[in-house]
């Protein structure tokens with residue numbers, strides 16, 4: 490039998506990467522060696538001390554039980570200590586921290602706790618697709634906040650209509666930003682908090698790339714006065730410690746927001762395998778030199794790619810953070826045509842900006858998640874393509 494899917498699935502935006510996936514297979518079949526600069530998944534391994542801790546913790550029978558959804562107290566304490574050390578802000582591990590099965594899980598679930606059908610959620614575009622999808626699954630309406638080059642890829646808060654603001658429950662923001670690599674300054678966060686207080690909505694700040702910076706260390710939204718009244722911040726161990734497959738992150742913030750998210754979680758999941766949480770404790774409270782070392786490697790890659798693309802005449806948005814480079818397509822070629830041609834002729838996979846939303850059109854994204862030699866090879870191949 491073939492079953493008809495629920496309406497919420499038919500509301501999902503088309504999966505634009507299907508076309509890329511298909512082309513990639515075709516190209517690979519021809520024997521062309523594929524270099525994937527598509528998905529933002531670190532090539533650098535999880536640091537050894539974290540793996541060792543997992544091994545030990547996996548042997549301990551006390552870790553074989555159902556964990557609590559909110560996470561081990563020791564994990565939440567490590568998260569809170571890490572926030573204190575990194576941003577000089579304090580959170581009570583019991584009421585202001587919750588563990589997440591990756592920050593994606595928290596972002597997907599938070600609308601279920603706060604959004605009623607017909608409510609608005611403010612969603613940036615281009616963006617990580619989960620902000621919009623989580624909203625749709627909760628029956629909410631995504632109001633798009635375009636991220637434009639002329640605003641340094643920050644949303645124009647004054648452009649959000651009053652009638653939308655009055656029915657808004659959550660605003661999603663993400664800095665350092667995927668896919669644009671933009672960073673936000675204090676005045677932006679101040680404006681966001683002011684608006685959220687006026688219209689009584691939640692600010693959900695996704696800080697998955699907090700440690701992948703090459704200039705100044707980005708600030709937390711909690712470095713801004715008043716944030717505790719309205720904000721939650723999602724953190725992830727995925728990119729910082731090369732732990733994407735481990736599925737571990739955490740949220741910190743306003744206790745009533747944490748409680749609401751926790752209520753959803755306790756009813757749909759049973760937390761993170763405790764051995765993984767122990768490894769997470771090791772990551773957050775152990776030797777941090779791996780973070781510095783990885784940052785240095787990404788910085789070398791960034792410098793190389795930015796220099797090469799600029800020499801070739803591409804308009805590159807200089808990435809102060811993240812492991813992405815956001816680039817304008819030449820001669821305003823649409824992003825799917827551009828990335829399709831590059832893939833077919835060179836085997837290099839790039840992500841078309843349209844895959845992140847309509848305002849991503851006219852751009853493509855390069856993920857710096859292959860080694861320097863492969864990056865060199867990819868650049869050489871791209872140089873050979875004529876438009």
Ligand SMILES: *Cc1c(COP(=O)(O)O)cnc(C)c1O
Nearest residue numbers: 591592593617667697725727738
């Ligand atoms: C990678 C990424 C995440 C992290 O997801 P996890 O579920 O923690 O692995 C969250 N937000 C953005 C924008 C990302 O790019």
